[in-house]
Amino acid sequence: MKYNELTIASHKNKTRVGRGISAGKGKTAGRGTKGQKSRAGSGKKEGFEGGQTPLVMRLPRLRGFTSHRAKTEVVYTHQLNDFKGVVTNESLHTSGLIDSAFSKVKVVTKGELTSSVTVSLQAASATAKDAIQKAGGSFTKVNIPQRAAKTKKAE
Numbered sequence: 001m002k003y004n005e006l007t008i009a010s011h012k013n014k015t016r017v018g019r020g021i022s023a024g025k026g027k028t029a030g031r032g033t034k035g036q037k038s039r040a041g042s043g044k045k046e047g048f049e050g051g052q053t054p055l056v057m058r059l060p061r062l063r064g065f066t067s068h069r070a071k072t073e074v075v076y077t078h079q080l081n082d083f084k085g086v087v088t089n090e091s092l093h094t095s096g097l098i099d100s101a102f103s104k105v106k107v108v109t110k111g112e113l114t115s116s117v118t119v120s121l122q123a124a125s126a127t128a129k130d131a132i133q134k135a136g137g138s139f140t141k142v143n144i145p146q147r148a149a150k151t152k153k154a155e
Helices: 077-082 089-095 126-134
Strands: 073-076 085-087 105-108 117-121 138-141
Touching: 073 077, 077 105, 077 126, 085 089, 105 117, 105 126, 126 138
Parallel strands: 073 105, 085 117, 117 138
Antiparallel strands: none
């Protein structure tokens, strides 16, 4: 037997509420008597506390916002003139152009690129790619280098 060949009985009819006391769900229609939830349109917004100032509004606000997203570091094309061979995250970090060898790096056009370099980084603008190729180099997109996993000390 296949799932698409199964036959199911027709669905039970929906109960028509509020259609007279003899209908089974008449008069108050299963909502109880009086009160906020018995009225039409009684939906309350999240955090509502019955008119009392909600907890969210009672708490003090904190200034500012801290983003935990790793920032993309920018390297300009004219800064690549100092390199020979392959430009990687590690080589940019050792030269002091970026803060960490494990951050995302993007090459952006600014200044003129004269040396032929092979760039292996995470991103580059379209004009920066053109400038690298005009200078006789090439651009290769690579993933962000991962830190080495910490090993547990043997006890």
